[in-house]
Amino acid sequence: MFGKLKGIKGDELTIKLDDKLNMHRLRKFADNKEPTIQIDIDDGRHISPDQRKKIFAMLRDMAMYIGYDIRDMEQWMKYFYYAKTGAESFSMSDCSMDQANKFLTFILDFCFENGIPFKTKTWDSIPDTYPKAIQCLRHRQCVICGKLHSDIDHFTPVGNRSRQLVDHRKLYFECLCREHHMERHRIGAKSFIEKYHIRPIKLSEDDLIALHIMTRKRMDEIDEGMI
Numbered sequence: 001m002f003g004k005l006k007g008i009k010g011d012e013l014t015i016k017l018d019d020k021l022n023m024h025r026l027r028k029f030a031d032n033k034e035p036t037i038q039i040d041i042d043d044g045r046h047i048s049p050d051q052r053k054k055i056f057a058m059l060r061d062m063a064m065y066i067g068y069d070i071r072d073m074e075q076w077m078k079y080f081y082y083a084k085t086g087a088e089s090f091s092m093s094d095c096s097m098d099q100a101n102k103f104l105t106f107i108l109d110f111c112f113e114n115g116i117p118f119k120t121k122t123w124d125s126i127p128d129t130y131p132k133a134i135q136c137l138r139h140r141q142c143v144i145c146g147k148l149h150s151d152i153d154h155f156t157p158v159g160n161r162s163r164q165l166v167d168h169r170k171l172y173f174e175c176l177c178r179e180h181h182m183e184r185h186r187i188g189a190k191s192f193i194e195k196y197h198i199r200p201i202k203l204s205e206d207d208l209i210a211l212h213i214m215t216r217k218r219m220d221e222i223d224e225g226m227i
Contacts, residue, residue, distance in 0.1 A: 002053040005039075013039070018053070047100040052092060055100065057122045058107045065116055081106050105130060112139045118146040133174065133201045137211065142177035144196050150177040152211060155189060155200035167222050168214050172200035 007014035026035050056070070063073035074092070081087060081103055090099050108126065111118065112135045118126075123146040126132055136143040142150040156171040176184060184192040193199070208214040 002049050047095050047097055051100040054125055055104050061119050061122050062116055136175040137173055142180055143175050143198055144180045147177040150175050151181050153181055168208055173203055174200040
């Protein structure tokens with residue numbers, strides 16, 4: 001559980017939790033005894049409460065989708081992480097902030113690559129430092145809501161020109177589900193960007209080829225002035 005410390009009066013603390021507390025479930029975990037609470041204060045050196053919250057939110061979503069217990073999900077993802085990165089074993093209670101960021105990025109990459117959907121609250125909490133826009137384009141997920149099988153949208157208008165004649169390396173893109181794609185056309189690109197605080201991006205040549213937007217042959221033809 002995570003929350004904000006609102007007040008201290010003697011040996012009593014007032015904490016506003018980020019999510020509602022199910023007291024029955026809490027007592028069940030505490031074997032029907034009075035639950036013992038541990039307070040961790042972020043000192044800037046170890047994993048922050050916000051990082052830990054986001055990682056466990058991701059693991060919880062993954063566990064519910066796959067059908068695992070969240071504790072098993074954490075261990076599986078750590079095994080995958082150790083195998084891929086060669087990292088040493090770490091604990092979510094006291095690892096470094098850098099280690100936590102790397103593990104969170106690994107989990108996010110895993111979800112994108114394996115088509116694991118995100119709950120809305122989890123999607124909205126993805127860190128700004130994570131390259132969500134390019135991952136959405138690569139894996140066809142709406143940058144606004146995370147819906148799978150979404151559209152690759154040209155933020156830069158191509159007009160009446162044939163898209164085969166356009167140099168897409170110069171254009172900006174975003175990935176939108178049908179609902180948000182229609183909304184963008186309805187309210188206009190500028191208003192849409194201001195509403196959702198997104199930033200369309202250019203795609204690399206490799207990404208353009210992988211997404212079947214341009215071919216290497218077409219790029220060479222444009223560079224050689226044949227188009």
